[in-house]
Amino acid sequence: MTATVIDGKAFAAKVRAQVTEHVARLKADHGITPGLAVVLVGEDPASQVYVRSKGKQTVEAGMKSVEHKLSADTSEADLLQVVADLNADPTIHGILVQLPLPTHLNEDLVINAIDPAKDVDGFHISNVGLLATGQKSMVPCTPLGCLMLLRDHLGSLSGKDAVVIGRSNIVGKPMAQLLLGDSCTVTIAHSRTKDLPDVVRRADIVVAAVGRPQMVPGDWIKPGAMVVDVGINRIDAGVKEDGSPRTRLVGDVDFDSVAKVAGAVTPVPGGVGPMTIACLLANTLTACCRANGLEAPEGLTA
Numbered sequence: 001m002t003a004t005v006i007d008g009k010a011f012a013a014k015v016r017a018q019v020t021e022h023v024a025r026l027k028a029d030h031g032i033t034p035g036l037a038v039v040l041v042g043e044d045p046a047s048q049v050y051v052r053s054k055g056k057q058t059v060e061a062g063m064k065s066v067e068h069k070l071s072a073d074t075s076e077a078d079l080l081q082v083v084a085d086l087n088a089d090p091t092i093h094g095i096l097v098q099l100p101l102p103t104h105l106n107e108d109l110v111i112n113a114i115d116p117a118k119d120v121d122g123f124h125i126s127n128v129g130l131l132a133t134g135q136k137s138m139v140p141c142t143p144l145g146c147l148m149l150l151r152d153h154l155g156s157l158s159g160k161d162a163v164v165i166g167r168s169n170i171v172g173k174p175m176a177q178l179l180l181g182d183s184c185t186v187t188i189a190h191s192r193t194k195d196l197p198d199v200v201r202r203a204d205i206v207v208a209a210v211g212r213p214q215m216v217p218g219d220w221i222k223p224g225a226m227v228v229d230v231g232i233n234r235i236d237a238g239v240k241e242d243g244s245p246r247t248r249l250v251g252d253v254d255f256d257s258v259a260k261v262a263g264a265v266t267p268v269p270g271g272v273g274p275m276t277i278a279c280l281l282a283n284t285l286t287a288c289c290r291a292n293g294l295e296a297p298e299g300l301t302a
């Protein structure tokens with residue numbers, strides 16, 4: 001193996017420690033405690049795990065954590081009322097509505113009902129526009145986490161060729177905007193891209209956000225490139241001793257072959273994943289600082 005394996009878990013712990021320190025200072029100097037509200041509709045098991053983990057890490061960082069658990073048949077009007085109440089609550093600086101929502105609820109409508117200043121997921125159309133025009137915004141957590149890992153390992157990204165595979169609103173597009181903001185030459189690839197291996201081979205930076213297990217092999221990678229694997233895919237991994245199926249998590253990148261060629265690669269698990277919640281905490285702190293007319297801490301925003 002030649003690549004440096006990026007320890008996202010350790011870096012996320014560093015980000016959380018920085019957030020915790022700033023939160024303590026906010027309390028001591030200004031008597032302010034940042035507050036994050038997470039709204040969960042229904043009982044999707046994966047969402048429940050995420051929400052529990054978000055709540056736990058919010059409290060560990062010294063912030064106020066509020067959870068609103070609503071039944072799967074909650075009406076749009078009731079959900080919008082919960083959002084409106086949180087918008088009006090001065091002790092809440094960040095609001096996150098856990099996606100996906102049950103199908104009878106209009107996700108765009110609900111997300112755009114959140115006060116953009118409290119939109120710590122960065123999905124509100126105002127924040128999307130602010131990011132696209134290079135203005136101060138709330139930045140989606142996963143791409144922000146990827147950017148932090150890239151800057152930490154590479155220093156300046158200016159002039160680098162970057163290829164983002166995937167054009168979703170939550171990862172691919174904001175990732176491309178952030179790389180452009182750091183003066184990369186950015187290509188966004190997707191399912192209709194022709195000659196994807198050749199496109200990826202040009203890149204100094206590859207961000208894979210596709211949702212296809214181990215799709216990107218080592219022979220697509222330019223030697224020395226940095227590869228950031230956003231994908232989280234559960235695949236079969238034989239059977240357990242008791243005969244039940246065994247599964248394991250893999251990314252969108254074929255780690256073993258990529259690690260032989262790349263300069264650096266993020267593993268799955270333990271790469272981008274832990275950065276997402278760390279950046280949610282960082283965004284909540286940023287939102288709280290801005291709401292109180294204070295500078296957001298350096299290094300925790302784009």
Ligand code: NDP
Pocket residue numbers: 142165166167168169170171172189190191192193196209210211212230231232233272273276
């Ligand atoms: P989406 O399904 O919304 O988007 C996937 C993108 O990949 C689409 O733009 C699609 O193209 C593109 N794509 C699909 N097949 C191909 C292909 N064969 N070649 C090139 N591009 C292709 O996924 P998300 O962006 O929401 O998530 C991507 C992955 O990241 C998932 O594995 C998800 O679990 C993971 N994830 C991880 C997070 C973390 O915290 N680490 C957070 C969020 C997501 P097209 O638009 O043409 O259909």
